[in-house]
Amino acid sequence: MAPVNMPVIEVRDLVKRYRKADRNAVDGVSFEVRQGEFFALLGPNGAGKTTTISILTTTLAPTSGRVLIGGADAILDSAAVRAQVGIIFQKPSIDLNLSGEENVRFHAILYGLYPYRPLYRMMPPEYRRQVSDLAGLLGLGRDIFKPVKKMSGGMTRKLEIIRGLMHRPRVLFLDEPTAGLDAASRRSLWDYLKEVRNASETTIFLTTHYLDEAEVADRICILDKGKVVKLGSPEELKAELLQEYLVIDARDRTRLRRELERRGLQFREAGPFQVLLDGHSAQDVIRSLDTELSVLRIHAPSLEDAYLKIVGGALE
Amino acid sequence: MKELNAILTVASRDVTKLLRDRTRLVFTLVFPFIFVGLMGGTLQSNLGRAAGFNFIGFIFTGVLGMTLFQSAAQGIISLIDDRENDFSQEMFVSPISRYSIVFGKVLGESGVSLFQAVPTFLLAFALRVPITLPVFLALIPASVFACFLGAGFGVAVMSVINSQRAAQQIFPFVLFPQFFLAGIFNPIKVLPWYLVPFSLVSPLRYPVDLFRGLLYAGRPEYSRVVLLDPLTNLAVMGAMFALFLVFGTWFFVRQETNR
Numbered sequence: 001m002a003p004v005n006m007p008v009i010e011v012r013d014l015v016k017r018y019r020k021a022d023r024n025a026v027d028g029v030s031f032e033v034r035q036g037e038f039f040a041l042l043g044p045n046g047a048g049k050t051t052t053i054s055i056l057t058t059t060l061a062p063t064s065g066r067v068l069i070g071g072a073d074a075i076l077d078s079a080a081v082r083a084q085v086g087i088i089f090q091k092p093s094i095d096l097n098l099s100g101e102e103n104v105r106f107h108a109i110l111y112g113l114y115p116y117r118p119l120y121r122m123m124p125p126e127y128r129r130q131v132s133d134l135a136g137l138l139g140l141g142r143d144i145f146k147p148v149k150k151m152s153g154g155m156t157r158k159l160e161i162i163r164g165l166m167h168r169p170r171v172l173f174l175d176e177p178t179a180g181l182d183a184a185s186r187r188s189l190w191d192y193l194k195e196v197r198n199a200s201e202t203t204i205f206l207t208t209h210y211l212d213e214a215e216v217a218d219r220i221c222i223l224d225k226g227k228v229v230k231l232g233s234p235e236e237l238k239a240e241l242l243q244e245y246l247v248i249d250a251r252d253r254t255r256l257r258r259e260l261e262r263r264g265l266q267f268r269e270a271g272p273f274q275v276l277l278d279g280h281s282a283q284d285v286i287r288s289l290d291t292e293l294s295v296l297r298i299h300a301p302s303l304e305d306a307y308l309k310i311v312g313g314a315l316e
Numbered sequence: 317m318k319e320l321n322a323i324l325t326v327a328s329r330d331v332t333k334l335l336r337d338r339t340r341l342v343f344t345l346v347f348p349f350i351f352v353g354l355m356g357g358t359l360q361s362n363l364g365r366a367a368g369f370n371f372i373g374f375i376f377t378g379v380l381g382m383t384l385f386q387s388a389a390q391g392i393i394s395l396i397d398d399r400e401n402d403f404s405q406e407m408f409v410s411p412i413s414r415y416s417i418v419f420g421k422v423l424g425e426s427g428v429s430l431f432q433a434v435p436t437f438l439l440a441f442a443l444r445v446p447i448t449l450p451v452f453l454a455l456i457p458a459s460v461f462a463c464f465l466g467a468g469f470g471v472a473v474m475s476v477i478n479s480q481r482a483a484q485q486i487f488p489f490v491l492f493p494q495f496f497l498a499g500i501f502n503p504i505k506v507l508p509w510y511l512v513p514f515s516l517v518s519p520l521r522y523p524v525d526l527f528r529g530l531l532y533a534g535r536p537e538y539s540r541v542v543l544l545d546p547l548t549n550l551a552v553m554g555a556m557f558a559l560f561l562v563f564g565t566w567f568f569v570r571q572e573t574n575r
Contacts, residue, residue: 057409083411093405097333109325110410116321118328 008170008203009033009056014065016051016226024063025051027226033219035170036201040214043223044311049207050090052223053175056205057087070170083111086164090175094156094163100144101131104163111167120145134162154185158192165196171203172196178210186210211304220303224311237306246275246282249295256291263288274299322412326420327427330391334428348379348436374541376440377531378500381524383436384429384459385466386491391425392418392470393487397480414569418471418561425470426463433459447531454530458546462523465553468560469519475567494520505540519556522549 009032016026026048033039041049054060056067058078066073072080094103101120108114108127117123120131135144138158140151148156157177164172174193178186190213196202206217214220215234222230222237230237249272250256260267265285266276272295275285282298334340395404407417437455440447447455473490477483496502497514498521507515515521525542526549532538533546544552 059405059408079411079413082409085409087405087409089405091405095329095333097336098329102332106325106329107406107410109321110407110412112318112321112411115317116324116328 006035007032008035008070010068012066015063017063024226029228031221031231033203036203038204038217040217040220041207042214042220047223048226049223053173053207057085057173058082084170085173086169087173088160088164088177090179092156094148094160096149099147100159104131107163108166113167154181154188157189171205174206176208211307215303222310229310234303238301238303244277245299246285247297247299248273248293250291250293252291259289259291319413319416322416323420326417327424330424331427344432345435348439372443373445373531376445377527378524380436381462381527382500383432384462385520387429387432388425388463388466389470391428392421392467393474393483395421396474396483415565418565422467425467429463430459451530458526458530461553465519465523465557468557471564472560475564494518498524522553525549
């Protein structure tokens with residue numbers, strides 16, 4: 001879904017210094033997220049991702065700066081902000097002592113969607129219909145009335161997301177939502193989130209360590225040591241930071257080296273030759289060479305390469 | 317209305333959790349037997365005659381106050397662990413007032429504590445503690461107030477402690493001395509002068525004394541057992557509860573967001 005050009009999240013000069021800390025955990029961060037956008041916050045451990053998301057979801061007060069969510073100030077009008085957002089925490093926040101339905105009911109009542117009733121059968125028909133639809137979506141059927149502790153990790157995560165979307169939030173915050181899930185559960189969760197995005201204009205704000213998850217975002221913000229080091233689409237980040245190059249080799253390396261020098265092409269010798277394309281097309285380069293090649297491939301940079309280049313120092 | 321619904325749903329969650337926790341339910345039955353049955357019986361046999369009044373009744377009121385107060389306070393303090401690990405994250409990001417969350421928790425943990433009072437009462441009846449029907453009917457609302465005070469005390473303690481580990485270390489230090497300063501098992505009609513101020517600021521002293529005021533009302537030993545009249549005890553409990561709840565919640569929220 002194409003993002004609408006209206007900011008739903010506005011962060012200006014955000015600073016957070018924890019008590020007794022000798023440096024800022026978040027240090028002058030500014031960005032905007034548009035309605036319907038899929039925005040990913042990336043960074044190594046200690047970069048300030050969780051601090052930022054905690055301030056945006058009103059559970060932590062900033063030292064200075066301004067945060068607006070849907071026009072409401074996160075510090076002065078936190079209740080209005082909380083009504084507009086859904087949050088999926090890093091640690092599961094489902095109550096294992098309750099059934100899936102009781103967890104959903106608890107959420108629906110806290111968000112003022114339905115009045116309190118002690119039992120499911122006393123809840124309004126509209127609620128019961130919604131629960132039945134949710135159970136169908138999760139493939140749970142009557143199992144939604146069983147204790148959550150009997151559900152798989154992936155199923156619990158899905159239940160959390162469904163619960164987080166019940167009050168139709170404008171922004172869904174996902175704080176490393178797939179941590180601890182197996183590959184199949186991760187895939188299934190992202191397929192479901194894709195459906196959610198296609199069906200509604202929900203803005204998704206994600207923090208993750210998995211770069212393949214961030215790669216499908218509309219924009220990525222990379223934090224390092226509390227500062228924004230890069231902000232842009234995955235393609236922009238890759239294009240700006242990394243160049244494509246051609247990997248070639250020949251049995252007669254001396255001849256190939258001489259030929260590359262004669263043509264004025266920039267190259268490195270790292271075993272095979274890495275020829276920077278630098279505006280040339282791969283075809284032009286190959287066409288200009290007469291030496292018979294034994295290896296030929298194009299190296300296209302991944303987001304992971306770009307990310308490691310940006311925060312390489314911090315990760316070591 | 318939205319806040320009221322939220323308070324009720326937060327409260328009902330605690331009661332539901334208790335009913336599904338078999339270990340806790342068994343402990344609830346065993347706990348009063350140990351204190352009222354064993355300790356009360358032993359003290360009645362050895363000290364009851366010398367003291368000149370029904371010591372099992374004295375222990376029953378003390379244990380009832382202690383059970384309600386401690387259980388409600390501990391239930392509230394579990395919110396510290398909850399907010400780090402599970403479901404209460406969900407409560408704290410919902411668009412309801414912090415006061416509603418804490419008050420819902422106070423109600424819920426009070427409900428749980430009251431449930432734990434049932435076996436204490438049954439044992440007291442079995443041991444022939446002289447509880448008449450009017451006394452029993454008066455003890456019910458008094459028990460509710462005792463739970464509220466315990467929960468309020470829990471909120472106050474929680475507001476100055478920021479981790480479950482610290483709570484586990486500090487809570488016994490603020491609770492156990494109260495068992496003696498409030499006279500759960502021991503008469504405190506006469507205390508050394510240096511313990512009097514500590515006894516007066518021990519919240520547990522007032523619900524226990526309220527129970528004794530109701531149980532021993534109209535009996536010759538009333539003046540030897542009871543410290544303050546029930547209305548004074550109630551007024552002190554009300555003031556302490558309001559103070560704990562308002563300032564405790566304010567400090568708790570402030571500490572939580574201004575880390």
